[in-house]
Amino acid sequence: MYAPQPFGCRERLLMTLLDHDRIRAVVWRDGSLELLDQRRLPQCEAFLRFNEAPAVAQAIRNMVVRGAPAIGIAAAYGVVLAARHAFATHGDDWQAAVRGDLQCLAAARPTAVNLFWALARMQRCLDALAPNVDPLLALLAEADAILAEDIAANRRMGELGAGLIDAGSAVLTHCNTGSLATGGFGTALGVIRAGWTAGRIEAVFADETRPWLQGARLTAWELTQDDIPVTLLAEGAAAHLLRQGRVRWVIVGADRITADGSVANKIGTYGLAILARYHGVKFMVVAPSSTVDMALASGDEIPIEQRAADELLSVGGARVAADGAGAWNPSFDVTPAALIDALVTERGVVLQPDRAKMQALMGDGV
Numbered sequence: 617m618y619a620p621q622p623f624g625c626r627e628r629l630l631m632t633l634l635d636h637d638r639i640r641a642v643v644w645r646d647g648s649l650e651l652l653d654q655r656r657l658p659q660c661e662a663f664l665r666f667n668e669a670p671a672v673a674q675a676i677r678n679m680v681v682r683g684a685p686a687i688g689i690a691a692a693y694g695v696v697l698a699a700r701h702a703f704a705t706h707g708d709d710w711q712a713a714v715r716g717d718l719q720c721l722a723a724a725r726p727t728a729v730n731l732f733w734a735l736a737r738m739q740r741c742l743d744a745l746a747p748n749v750d751p752l753l754a755l756l757a758e759a760d761a762i763l764a765e766d767i768a769a770n771r772r773m774g775e776l777g778a779g780l781i782d783a784g785s786a787v788l789t790h791c792n793t794g795s796l797a798t799g800g801f802g803t804a805l806g807v808i809r810a811g812w813t814a815g816r817i818e819a820v821f822a823d824e825t826r827p828w829l830q831g832a833r834l835t836a837w838e839l840t841q842d843d844i845p846v847t848l849l850a851e852g853a854a855a856h857l858l859r860q861g862r863v864r865w866v867i868v869g870a871d872r873i874t875a876d877g878s879v880a881n882k883i884g885t886y887g888l889a890i891l892a893r894y895h896g897v898k899f900m901v902v903a904p905s906s907t908v909d910m911a912l913a914s915g916d917e918i919p920i921e922q923r924a925a926d927e928l929l930s931v932g933g934a935r936v937a938a939d940g941a942g943a944w945n946p947s948f949d950v951t952p953a954a955l956i957d958a959l960v961t962e963r964g965v966v967l968q969p970d971r972a973k974m975q976a977l978m979g980d981g982v
């Protein structure tokens with residue numbers, strides 16, 4: 617059994633000085649929402665500007681912005697855009713007019729619960745608007761708060777997760793869980809940033825994460841931006857790597873965690889969890905409480921997004937599969953709590969999560 621070793625003041629100072637927080641995927645600037653187009657990274661760093669909620673929904677669906685917390689934050693600003701448009705076109709009936717845009721945002725992607733958590737929080741803000749308050753300023757302040765709270769949560773999870781890692785460790789991560797997937801700093805990648813800064817992590821392996829290549833394109837880009845050495849591998853090489861005993865932790869993010877501690881995450885996560893358990897490697901899931909869905913009793917209830925076959929059949933726009941071949945392209949899988957050694961949230965660390973521990977973590981406040 618291991619327990620978090622609290623960070624010393626030197627480690628905290630280092631984390632502050634090393635600005636591992638420059639990258640922003642979602643930015644509200646000059647009255648518009650700007651999203652870093654993650655489809656074009658790492659070759660091109662281009663922001664797209666949005667002023668209409670349906671276009672934000674399409675950007676989420678097309679993965680201009682992706683990653684559970686980042687999707688929620690983008691949708692929150694999408695509600696601000698929806699309210700501004702409704703206010704200008706529907707006068708006193710503007711709040712009813714916003715409903716259609718909220719449904720459009722909610723339909724963008726089905727698995728990451730942060731999308732629905734953020735929309736519900738913005739709806740509560742809408743419902744609570746006082747007559748003497750500027751509604752657009754109130755909604756923008758709520759979206760800003762969601763962003764700021766996410767970054768603060770990531771910083772806290774970075775400390776807590778890194779505190780579990782012994783000095784001299786090598787770790788393996790899957791997909792992208794960094795600043796590009798969140799408000800900033802990252803969840804699993806935030807733990808890796810904090811662990812590197814604290815001198816506890818000495819090597820980072822990232823698998824490429826087919827078919828969208830979040831690992832090869834996004835995680836490798838983020839870590840090289842921070843001068844953190846990263847070694848890429850094909851997913852198929854993970855078993856060989858873990859068998860060689862070179863990795864102490866597999867550290868991943870999450871898109872939805874249910875009341876029994878099951879975790880939906882990028883396809884391939886479940887296989888990594890089985891490999892880790894078989895080879896005696898610790899398995900850590902890092903996610904803010906906004907990713908926990910206590911309304912679902914088990915991971916079997918999580919809607920798993922099926923994405924277009926062409927994402928699998930083509931690479932970089934060029935078809936690589938034989939003509940006539942079909943494709944099965946689930947974007948997520950579900951890892952049972954029994955395979956998870958540590959669940960790190962901003963509320964605390966849950967070792968060997970189970971239903972009772974999830975209830976204790978989340979209490980009544982979701």
Ligand SMILES: CSC[C@H]1O[C@H](OP(=O)(O)O)[C@H](O)[C@@H]1O
Nearest residue numbers: 682683684793797869870881882
């Ligand atoms: C910090 S949550 C990131 C989470 O989202 C990714 O999925 P996608 O790139 O399809 O949005 C993946 O599951 C990551 O773990």
